[in-house]
Amino acid sequence: MDLKYPDEAQKFAEEVREFARAELPAAIKDKVIRHAKMSPDAQIYWQRKLCERGWACPGWPKQYGGPGFTPLQRHVFDNVMSEEGAPPAVPFGESMIAPVLFHVGSEAQKKELLPRIRTLEYWFCQGFSEPGAGSDLASLKTRAVRDGDEWVINGQKTWTSYAQFANMMFCLVRTDPDAKQQEGISMMVFPMSLPGITVRPIITMDGGHSVNETFFDNVRVPASSLIGEVNKGWTYAKLLLGHERTSIARIGQSKRELRMLKTLAADQGTGGASLLDKPAFRTKVAELEMELLALEITALRVLAQEGSPGVEANLLKIKGSEIQQTLTELLIDAVGPYALPFDPNRGVGLGNMDYIGPDEAAALGPTYLSTRVVTIYGGSNEIQRNIIAKSLGL
Secondary structure (H helix, E strand, C coil): CCCCCCHHHHHHHHHHHHHHHHHCCHHHHHHHHCCCCCCHHHHHHHHHHHHHHCCCCCCCCHHHCCCCCCHHHHHHHHHHHHHCCCCCCCHHHHHHHHHHHHHHCCHHHHHHHHHHHHHCCCCEEEECCECCECCCHHHCCCEEEEECCEEEEEEEEECCCCCCCCCEEEEEEECCCCCCHHHHEEEEEEECCCCCEEEEEECCCCCCCCEEEEEEEEEEEEHHHEECCCCCHHHHHHHHHHHHHHHCCCHHHHHHHHHHHHHHHHHCEECCEEHHHCHHHHHHHHHHHHHHHHHHHHHHHHHHCCCCCCCHHHHHHHHHHHHHHHHHHHHHHHHHHHHCCCCHHHHHCCCCCCCCCCHHHHHHHHHHHHHHHHHCCCCCHHHHHHHHHHHCCC
């Protein structure tokens, strides 16, 4: 089955592809394709190129500085940019806190935050998970106590993605310890430069530094840092997580990786036959491609709906993350022993090992390891299944 866009959408896809090929520096594209470390400067450079073209924040309405794409345009844009190797957007500001601000942010917050999120002048991180409060996020213990015109925050967050780059955080804090778990939580936004905030790196098993521990020691934030109403943070978090789970599907990225898989498998083989010619491997690739196509069709249905993503976002998160993991497994299979050399220092930009085999093979081991987490973050897939079951009355 071949999923074809209408003529107008196909024309837009060609326009996006032409822009990416003309404006995306080869060095940045090469890093994306080869799963290499992306610097904040490169990320900001590309974001501002998109701002110049009027295509930054493709999910935003025009009134807030976005391009006002239709759902199909948004899907086409994301797909083509991923296929062309453009850096994925930093999601925390653009795709997560921004939709919350659209709905419940004050006019002052919208005026201050949204333009700077758009240009990545404000690089956000997410202060949600804590030790003992990951998938069970409602049990978080970080406290915020009102003191005059300020809130005083004490506690700890963990797995804070890219906090080492971020200059802003949106954070869930407990503001009513006597209320039921979900009912005593508020959401706040504040600078990472405030006194009392400490960030410590967590180096993961792929050798990379993408997550951190964040500590709050009597951190004073102004009362204007509160998003929406006091003790309504859980409601806002559900809205935010719906957008996060939809974006975790990463369909365009998976389509690009699928093409890489086919290319590598066609180049590997024994006895004059490529790996892609072998029925057992070819069947795995075909099954994965069908699942990816079904996921894309489901995503298009979700995008066509008005309002915030519903339980379909949970489904997209489950299947999209599973497809990403299967792709990394098949890529490892495709290059065989060439994927075995693994220098964990590569993940922090210090690798000096010489590699053999295809150039793409060097990063496949670390990428396989780092992709194990996609079925956990954004709410583990087990939790997603529970949410779906509950929506069905099971």
